[in-house]
Amino acid sequence: MPKITPKERLLLLKDYLRGDEEVPIMYIHAIMAIIGSVSVLLIMQFNELPLSHMQHTLLVLVEKACVIVVIAYVISRLPSFSEVLQGKFTLKNQAILILVFGAISIFGTHSGIDIFGAMANVRDLGPMVAGLIGGPVMGVGSGLIGGLYRLSLGGFTAVPCAISTILSGFLAGLVYIINKRRFVGILWAVVFAVLMEGLHLLIALFTAKPYAKALIVVEELTIPVIVANAMGIFIFAFIISNLLREKETERERDLYFDELERKKHELEVANKIQKTFLPSELPDIPGYDIAALNIPSQELGSDFYDFIQLSHDKIGIVIADVAGESFPASLLMAISRTIIRGEAKNQDPSHLLRYLNNLISVDIGSEPEIFITILYGELNTKSKCFNYVNAAHTPPLIFRKESGTLTELASGNKSLGNLGNIELEDHEIEIESGDILLFYTDGVIKALDKQDSSGIKILREVILENHELSSKKLVKVIKNRVLSFETNIDDMVLAVLKVD
Numbered sequence: 281m282p283k284i285t286p287k288e289r290l291l292l293l294k295d296y297l298r299g300d301e302e303v304p305i306m307y308i309h310a311i312m313a314i315i316g317s318v319s320v321l322l323i324m325q326f327n328e329l330p331l332s333h334m335q336h337t338l339l340v341l342v343e344k345a346c347v348i349v350v351i352a353y354v355i356s357r358l359p360s361f362s363e364v365l366q367g368k369f370t371l372k373n374q375a376i377l378i379l380v381f382g383a384i385s386i387f388g389t390h391s392g393i394d395i396f397g398a399m400a401n402v403r404d405l406g407p408m409v410a411g412l413i414g415g416p417v418m419g420v421g422s423g424l425i426g427g428l429y430r431l432s433l434g435g436f437t438a439v440p441c442a443i444s445t446i447l448s449g450f451l452a453g454l455v456y457i458i459n460k461r462r463f464v465g466i467l468w469a470v471v472f473a474v475l476m477e478g479l480h481l482l483i484a485l486f487t488a489k490p491y492a493k494a495l496i497v498v499e500e501l502t503i504p505v506i507v508a509n510a511m512g513i514f515i516f517a518f519i520i521s522n523l524l525r526e527k528e529t530e531r532e533r534d535l536y537f538d539e540l541e542r543k544k545h546e547l548e549v550a551n552k553i554q555k556t557f558l559p560s561e562l563p564d565i566p567g568y569d570i571a572a573l574n575i576p577s578q579e580l581g582s583d584f585y586d587f588i589q590l591s592h593d594k595i596g597i598v599i600a601d602v603a604g605e606s607f608p609a610s611l612l613m614a615i616s617r618t619i620i621r622g623e624a625k626n627q628d629p630s631h632l633l634r635y636l637n638n639l640i641s642v643d644i645g646s647e648p649e650i651f652i653t654i655l656y657g658e659l660n661t662k663s664k665c666f667n668y669v670n671a672a673h674t675p676p677l678i679f680r681k682e683s684g685t686l687t688e689l690a691s692g693n694k695s696l697g698n699l700g701n702i703e704l705e706d707h708e709i710e711i712e713s714g715d716i717l718l719f720y721t722d723g724v725i726k727a728l729d730k731q732d733s734s735g736i737k738i739l740r741e742v743i744l745e746n747h748e749l750s751s752k753k754l755v756k757v758i759k760n761r762v763l764s765f766e767t768n769i770d771d772m773v774l775a776v777l778k779v780d
Contacts, residue, residue, distance in 0.1 A: 351387075352409075352512075355380055356519045364414050365523055367461065374414060378421035381410035385426025385445060389433070402505075403430060403441070404448040404480060405512045408473060411452025413463055413520060419456075423449030437497065440487040444480035451476065463524060469517035470510050477506045563587050565595060565661055571751035573759055573774040575723075583721045583771035584613050588624045593662045596624045599719040599775060600654035601673065609650065612640065612697075616652060629656050629669040630704045637671075637696040651697040655689075655719065664779065666717070667708045671696050674722050677740070679747050681714030686740055716747060716754075716778045723772035727762045751776040 355361055358380070360373035384406030403426050411419020427442035435441075455464055455472055464472070481498050488494035562570050572585055588596035598620055602609040619636050627635060633656055640652070655676065657668025670692035679686050690707040711717065720739075728735035738761070746757050754776055762772065 351384060352516045352519055356523055361413075362523065362527070364418075365463070365520065366527060369414070374418055374421075377410060377414060378418055378425070381406035381418070381422035382425025384409075385422060386429045389426065389430050402508050402512050404445055404476060405473075405509055405516070407445055407449030408452045408476060408509075408513060409516045409520075411449045411454075412456055412469055412472070412517075414453070415456045415461065416450055416453030419449030419451075419453035420446060421449070423447070436490075436493065437484050437488045440484040441480070443487075444483050447483075448476050448480065463517075463520055466514065466517040466521055470514050473510045473513035474506055477509050478502075481505065563589055563595065567661060567780050569751040569778040569780060571755040571776050573755050573772070575759075575762070575772040583723060583773040584617055585719065585773050585775045586617060586621070587775075588621055590625050590658060593660060595659050595661060596620075596656065597659055597666075597668075597719065597775070597777070598654065598656045599673065599676075599721065599773060600652055601721040601723075601771070601773075602652050603650060612650065612652065616640065616654070616696075620656065628706075629658060629667060630706050632656060633669050633671055633696065633704055634702065637702055638700055640697050641700045651695045653695045655692075659777075664711050665708060666711060667706065669704045669706055671702075671704055674720060674725070676720070677716075677718045677743065678709065678711070679716040679718070679743055680712075681716075681747070682712065684744075686744055711779050713779050716743065716751075716776060718743060719773075719775040719777075721771060721773045724758070724762065724774055727772055751778045754778075 358376070360376040363370070363373045364377060385403050388403035388405055407419050407423035407426055410422040423446040427445035430445060431438050431442040452472065455468075456462070463469075481502055485491075485494050485498045488497075562572060570587065574583070574585070576583075583599075583601045585599045586596075588598070590596050598617075600613070600616065602613045602616070616636060619639060620632065623632055623635060633654065636654075653671060653673040655668060655670045655673040657666050659666045668689070670690055672692050672695040675688040675691045677686055677688055689709065690705070692704065694702045694704065696702075724739065725735035728738045730738075739758070742758055742761060743754070746754050749757065755774060758774060
């Protein structure tokens with residue numbers, strides 16, 4: 281285990297005091313409860329223990345600071361406290377917190393102990409916290425309450441102590457303003473408390489009369505007052521930092537869910553738009569029975585099919601698989617389908633796919649993971665000839681009724697999108713009555729794959745067993761088989777054409 285250097289330990293302590301580390305606040309409460317209990321026990325045993333006045337004072341103030349810790353936790357749950365921390369200032373929440381922190385200041389005075397006619401207490405804690413979270417108005421307001429109460433009690437340090445209490449709230453408010461109206465964090469809150477209590481003692485030393493008596497009081501109170509107030513401000517600051525972190529986490533969570541909802545809505549809209557690119561209904565071709573299936577694996581699919589009426593006796597058939605991430609692939613799918621539909625009547629299959637490739641390869645040629653495998657052909661409904669070009673797409677299957685055999689159409693090895701000016705080979709087949717052409721994307725095969733049998737083998741078996749069915753019923757059988765496997769890991773497109 282690597283040794284941690286003293287410098288690294290200091291940096292870890294610095295990060296901890298800033299509140300950057302998630303430390304369960306209940307641990308702090310438990311520690312403070314233990315410290316408070318021990319302090320009370322030692323105070324009760326004071327007569328039997330050799331404790332100096334300074335040690336006794338320190339124990340008393342620590343015990344009072346522990347009580348304030350419990351009060352701090354309760355205050356932190358007030359709606360007004362949360363509103364102020366978020367910068368939402370109103371007359372109501374400022375007035376409530378001025379009274380609350382003023383009451384804490386009074387408690388700090390009232391629970392103090394008399395040292396040679398002076399009060400050892402944690403009175404400044406309330407105004408300091410009020411100023412650090414709410415600015416000068418809240419700091420001075422609570423400081424006035426605590427300061428005037430201290431003044432009313434009298435004593436040779438009453439005036440300097442009252443002034444210091446008001447000043448602590450005012451200076452804390454200035455720190456809040458200087459820090460761009462944000463809480464300074466745990467470390468600087470503690471540093472401020474130490475400096476402020478040091479200033480408080482100096483003011484008492486140089487203004488209280490007689491000087492000799494003031495000097496004795498300051499000597500006795502310096503360590504207890506600074507330690508107790510620093511400890512109290514540390515706990516308050518720790519609670520505040522945790523609340524701010526909670527609010528920030530809530531805000532980020534809300535933004536995250538808002539973004540998810542926005543993305544979900546965008547996907548729903550995109551899905552609706554994309555569906556318009558697929559045939560809303562299949563054409564009625566005399567002498568032919570056709571059916572199709574489209575099951576996207578995500579909100580946006582990228583595989584597509586189409587039947588394009590080219591003339592009275594000629595129809596274009598296209599099936600394609602666009603590889604790539606969801607959004608780019610779906611966009612390329614829409615562009616490709618639009619180009620094919622726009623140019624299908626003007627160009628034969630091989631020229632059309634070369635034309636499509638030259639257009640899209642300019643933009644996606646530098647993205648090797650995005651490409652299209654596509655098969656496009658023209659079916660002459662009178663002569664029953666199918667002239668097609670295969671650009672690296674999964675070869676369609678053809679079932680011959682006369683021989684009862686099932687074979688594949690020609691394959692291709694050149695996909696579209698990565699290279700320009702490619703050459704594609706034309707193919708032609710004749711189909712007869714009862715024959716079935718089945719076009720599909722590789723998602724169908726992937727969905728049918730199982731451990732003991734390949735997807736293509738299962739698809740072939742389904743066709744051979746159900747070739748007497750209509751195209752619509754055959755598609756339904758394949759769909760049910762696919763869904764029964766529950767392995768829809770890719771877009772699935774299927775089109776069946778059967779000759780009557």
